[in-house]
Amino acid sequence: MTSYLLRGVSVLGAEPTDLLIRDGVIAAGPATDADVIDAAGLVALPGLVDLHTHLREPGREDAETVETGSRAAALGGYTAVFAMANTSPVADTAGVVEQVWRLGREAGLVDVQPIGAVTVGLAGKQLAELGAMATSAAGVRIFSDDGHCVADPRLMRRALEYVKAFDGIIAQHAEEPRLTEGAQMHEGEVSTRLGLTGWPAVAEEAIIARDVLLAEHVGSRLHICHVSTAGSVEVLRQAKARGVRVTAEVTPHHLLLTDELAASYDPVYKVNPPLRTAKDVQALRDALVEGVIDIVATDHAPHAVEDKECEWAYARPGMVGLETALPVVLSVLGQRWDLIAERMSRTPARIAGLTGHGTDLAVGDPANLTLVDPSARRVVDPSELASRSRNTPYAGTTLPGRIVATFLRGEPTVLDGKAVK
Numbered sequence: 001m002t003s004y005l006l007r008g009v010s011v012l013g014a015e016p017t018d019l020l021i022r023d024g025v026i027a028a029g030p031a032t033d034a035d036v037i038d039a040a041g042l043v044a045l046p047g048l049v050d051l052h053t054h055l056r057e058p059g060r061e062d063a064e065t066v067e068t069g070s071r072a073a074a075l076g077g078y079t080a081v082f083a084m085a086n087t088s089p090v091a092d093t094a095g096v097v098e099q100v101w102r103l104g105r106e107a108g109l110v111d112v113q114p115i116g117a118v119t120v121g122l123a124g125k126q127l128a129e130l131g132a133m134a135t136s137a138a139g140v141r142i143f144s145d146d147g148h149c150v151a152d153p154r155l156m157r158r159a160l161e162y163v164k165a166f167d168g169i170i171a172q173h174a175e176e177p178r179l180t181e182g183a184q185m186h187e188g189e190v191s192t193r194l195g196l197t198g199w200p201a202v203a204e205e206a207i208i209a210r211d212v213l214l215a216e217h218v219g220s221r222l223h224i225c226h227v228s229t230a231g232s233v234e235v236l237r238q239a240k241a242r243g244v245r246v247t248a249e250v251t252p253h254h255l256l257l258t259d260e261l262a263a264s265y266d267p268v269y270k271v272n273p274p275l276r277t278a279k280d281v282q283a284l285r286d287a288l289v290e291g292v293i294d295i296v297a298t299d300h301a302p303h304a305v306e307d308k309e310c311e312w313a314y315a316r317p318g319m320v321g322l323e324t325a326l327p328v329v330l331s332v333l334g335q336r337w338d339l340i341a342e343r344m345s346r347t348p349a350r351i352a353g354l355t356g357h358g359t360d361l362a363v364g365d366p367a368n369l370t371l372v373d374p375s376a377r378r379v380v381d382p383s384e385l386a387s388r389s390r391n392t393p394y395a396g397t398t399l400p401g402r403i404v405a406t407f408l409r410g411e412p413t414v415l416d417g418k419a420v421k
């Protein structure tokens, strides 16, 4: 196994030093046999961990496969991604989660951890085989019907009770379906102007409020996917102050983009939950810095051309995000490396109970890390994305930061900004 010496690297923004990678771990001592990488001006971060990725395999391999999504993740600086269950067939059995887990191992570009569905077929009627998925080779800990809300409160309570036995987590897509029937975008001034049916903030906030009470009652762990409104932040703030075991994520796009973009009627801006107002964006940024929102998760949602390049009402919601997440977060937070490592690597790894990722990059830690050039700026070109889909809302946008290299257990997955395999 090749050893690497990262010469003059800044670990999390600290003074430049030499970092040696040997036998898959961060090592100390002489490095006579190592390949030297000139890392002057580059910042090393623990490899990013994404708790919310859609990989589309099995079922929609035309939009993404485990392999193409893994490559996009590595190029974005990720060393672990959690694959959502809304595949076809749905990942609601031990067989499907093991298939996704195995495909991830075969691709070998990031650690792919499957998320299991909460209910059979995401239909919200009957609990899926949570125990069988937990004890499968994939060792599922996080369960989610993402794309759909577990709307039935009794089923949600049962799911929370069930996963408590193995310290599992229910990750809720918070959307009261009766309040969002026919919804196309955020309900507000812009939707009124455009004549599009609105998705009100309260549809998200009402489910979060209900579920933090259920999680408190049961004493179980709840995670809220893609928080998008200022009101949701307030509900989470109160729940956390009371000691409820709830964690929450925000997507890069909800930290940057607003509902005004829908005025273009370009479905690239159609996403679930929808882009909200500038006031919501500010509240989400503040909550992320403060820690009321624990992590950034991409909600990478690749879609085939025919599902995106059509009339707004017929387009599928979702945006690709793995390859632009860190640049977007850098543009929002600035070069606050410790905060970025906390929100994009350490805390997601801790929430998921994932060992070996999200470390301090100390001697002996597994060499899961990414090297960033913070001075580079890049114009996003959809044709250059490694994802099989092109539905990025940042085409033509200049974003700061370039991922130069990524290492998974000491093996490079990205070098010189290019995927190694």
Ligand SMILES: NC(=O)N[C@@H](CC(=O)O)C(=O)O
Pocket: 054, 086, 146, 147, 148, 173, 270, 271, 272, 273, 299, 301, 302, 316, 317, 318, 319
């Ligand atoms: N986030 C999205 O806009 N889309 C997700 C599922 C969903 O949450 O609707 C997808 O799977 O495409």
